[in-house]
Amino acid sequence: MDAFLLKKDYLLLYILLSAVYLSGLWIPLMENDSAQHATMAMRMYLENDFLNIYKAGQDYLDKPHMHFWLAALSFKIFGISHWAYRIPALLFTVLGAYSCNRLAKEFYGDKASHIASLAFLSAQAIFLANHDVRTDAVLTGATIFGMWQLVLYINYSKLINAILGSIGVAIAFSTKGQLGVFVAGVCILSYLIYSRSWKVIWSWKTVVGIMAFICAILPVLYAYYMQFDLHPEKIINGQSNISGIKFILWDQSFNRLTAAGFEETSPDYFFFFHTVLWAFLPWSLIAYLALFSKINQLWRLKFKFRSGVEILTSVGFLLVMVVISFSKFKLPHYLNSLLPVLSVLIGGYIIQLYENNKLKIVGIILKAQYIILIAGSILVLFLIFWAFSMPHVGIILCYLLLFAGLCYIITSEMHSVRRLLMISVYFMIFINFCLNTQFYPRLLLYQAGNNVAKIITTEKIELDKVFMVKGRPSWSLDFYTKRITPTIDINEVSEKIPNDSWLFIYEDHMEVLQQNNIKWSNRYEINHHRITRLSLDFLNPNTRDSILQKAFLLQIKKD
DSSP states (O other): OOOSOOHHHHHHHHHHHHHHHHHHTTSOOOTTHHHHHHHHHHHHHHHTOOSOOEETTEEOOSSOSHHHHHHHHHHHHHOSOHHHHHHHHHHHHHHHHHHHHHHHHHHHOHHHHHHHHHHHHTOHHHHHHTTSOSSHHHHHHHHHHHHHHHHHHHHHOOHHHHHHHHHHHHHHHHHHTHHHHHHHHHHHHHHHHHHTOGGGTTSHHHHHHHHHHHHHHHHHHHHHIIIIITOTTOOBTTBOSOOHHHIIIIIHHHHHHHTTTSOOOOOOTTHHHHHHHHHTTTSHHHHHHHHHHHHHHHHHTTTOOOTTOOOIIIIIHHHHHHHHHTOSSOOGGGGGGGHHHHHHHHHHHHHHHHHTTOHHHHHHHHHHHHHHHHHHHHHHHHIIIIISOOOOHHHHHHHHHHHHHHHHHHHSOOOHHHHHHHHHHHHHHHHHHHIIIIIHHHHGGGOHHHHHHHHHHHTTOOGGGEEEETTOOOHHHHHHHTSOOOEEOGGGHHHHSOTTOEEEEEHHHHHHHHHTTOEEEEEEEEEEOOTTSOOHHHHSTTTHHHHOEEEEEEEEEOO
């Protein structure tokens, strides 16, 4: 009986995973970050200005350019759409999966390779990063690609690996600053120290690799220099004489560590350790068991070098986790660039369980996965059939087919290791296909901006006559009307807005308009909720109306 995935198994899983990721391309963009980033990239494309980053017309000094450049390039090729915006993220996720596969093969052999790539592709946070697209998908793919290539360079001293590894890390830097460099640097340094491959440090090829890194980050440094260093008169967060180069090389990461310029999010030093539990579903339990096993092995070896043992995926991972846990500004997606590392670790751990005949542990893990499966299925069925209206009959048939496949895996005769792998990946395919085709699209019916854009298109309202209130941007309205909507101060509507123009507002603005005796001839009312902040009251159809806000599209009428 085959213990590991057969060729037909992983081909089927890759095909089904592809279907899930492709279904995520068609979900409308969520506010804030995803729709915001898409709108910022759209401005680059529309104005053919790739040097400057603006947010709501203001200089943007936070995340660097690469993510926005890639999205703007995608718009140039495919036109402005939510699926075009997601294409770079999807491509870098494929690159990340391939890099996981190759790195696992390098460390643990062929059998571990597909385990690692399937674990990465089926992790919940990776699914999320491909439809709620921010900078993380590009960062994650570039970081693990850089690590894989640098491991090959350490092992085989080939110049091409030094160059490619450096370029991968440079893309990570150009996407989110020092985070990708730090993750790759700590993991590679731990691998280098343990393997005692000191000769690569003094090689001329290393110098070439460093030069490749510097050359690859020059476009971002140049863009920052042109937007900020050349304009000391610009006021950013109340300060002038801002250096964009200094910001991206130093201030950005350390500001987040100290929460300077940000609201402190979580004082919990274990925040990232328990975030792994959901972000790396369904592999989180296995990941922690693998970490414990690896650290125990190293302890017994007294951390002495042994051929065939690596510490990149264990010690490297833990060192990064400890450091970022001291950050005062924490968000769950900061973990994403570490998930490929855990995926490679899992590949090696499952191979180790089989080779050491520890099938009892496999059985225990399998039972735990069944519990997660049952709980997850109940939750998803709750979200799909209770929280929102019934899906289309065709979609329900797809769900039934996927569920039948899940039942087949559970009941058919197969080795426990193979069953563990099949059921874990297949379960996440089932869950996320349901979410992508029913839950998220229904959720976005309550995001006002994209629904107002539909009204504008359907009613053939002239875009030049549409305004929104200053200080309350709707990124989805901008994106789905394919323009940066002009803004106007709510107290200056009567003086500055032309007659018969349309104004998009939220309900808290309505009182101000009435106080200023503003009248309108046409009105569209739209339900609105901050859909990235869900609550039970919102999900419950019986209480949803009580917490919904209203948004309005008003045609202003002047006497």
